[in-house]
């Protein structure tokens with residue numbers, strides 16, 4: 551662990567909208583973490599190091615505040631985020647969420663610990679390296695959208711590209727596409743005062759997306775919105791994310807929002823991480839009383855959606871194939887179910903390993919005779935929906 555104490559703390563305003571996105575990152579798609587936070591501490595006040603001493607490990611936040619006047623913002627926080635993942639940091643007011651997100655960018659200097667992003671150690675960067683890195687890699691969306699009142703929607707959203715010196719025609723073309731993505735086509739000439747809160751937040755989102763960075767840091771972006779608009783924005787973020795596959799760190803104090811959006815959720819408590827896990831882990835397997843209290847009123851069906859439990863076949867077999875060959879194909883696909891297609895490559899069924907094994911034992915010659923009622927009904931339904939790939 552290394553120290554990075556800096557008396558000049560505070561969240562300065564920094565231009566975070568950057569240059570091009572997909573530059574040299576080696577830690578990209580190999581399953582290794584894209585963002586790695588290792589034993590991160592932020593202690594406000596004098597002599598922050600004493601708070602980190604091992605003999606104080608059992609003391610709580612109020613002890614340091616009353617004894618020494620130190621406020622523990624972050625306490626030995628570690629986590630990994632993989633590329634394309636939405637990592638939600640959730641906690642009550644004062645639990646350290648904003649401190650964490652600001653430390654990730656070094657808008658606040660961490661007291662100790664390491665932050666590795668795209669294979670680079672952010673905590674070791676010089677000021678100049680840091681500015682370039684933020685521009686290239688990270689865009690932010692805040693609760694307060696910070697739109698410029700005298701600029702129209704197009705110019706507000708295009709601002710990051712303008713800062714980069716992108717020529718007007720190009721930047722407007724790109725910005726128009728992004729505005730369309732976030733549902734603001736036709737509003738390019740409007741001014742912020744003419745927009746609802748939800749629409750202003752869409753402009754904020756467009757402004758972050760337009761610069762096309764790999765990472766989005768979203769600090770309570772939907773907190774100021776009406777519940778209905780908030781749900782719409784959450785749904786749209788999920789849709790956008792299916793397509794864009796950004797690496798998102800999303801801060802919220804709303805558990806339902808966390809469960810809806812997060813691939814992983816970190817629950818913060820007094821600056822420390824109480825639990826990190828998938829929505830299912832958090833709700834079904836809370837690790838302590840604090841997390842359990844949080845999640846006790848969650849409706850299970852809001853977490854255990856069909857999409858979380860469905861199987862996605864990775865293999866395709868021909869209906870006229872025998873069950874032995876089909877079993878071989880399914881086995882090689884590292885899954886336990888396959889699509890079945892006819893000679894015109896039309897999807898006609900689903901074949902599970904157990905069905906194929908049963909068919910083999912029963913001497914069935916073709917796998918298109920091996921499905922059961924469930925797969926047949928499912929398949930008919932999927933065909934009706936036209937959603938078979």
Ligand SMILES: Nc1ncnc2c1ncn2[C@@H]1O[C@H](COP(=O)(O)OP(=O)(O)OP(=O)(O)O)[C@@H](O)[C@H]1O
Nearest residue numbers: 594621622623642643644645646647648649650803
């Ligand atoms: N500049 C500062 N000086 C001293 N203490 C601070 C400073 N900034 C934050 N804190 C303290 O650090 C702790 C974590 O605050 P932080 O703002 O990160 O919490 P939060 O979870 O984001 O809360 P909220 O949801 O209300 O924004 C709090 O106790 C807060 O009072």
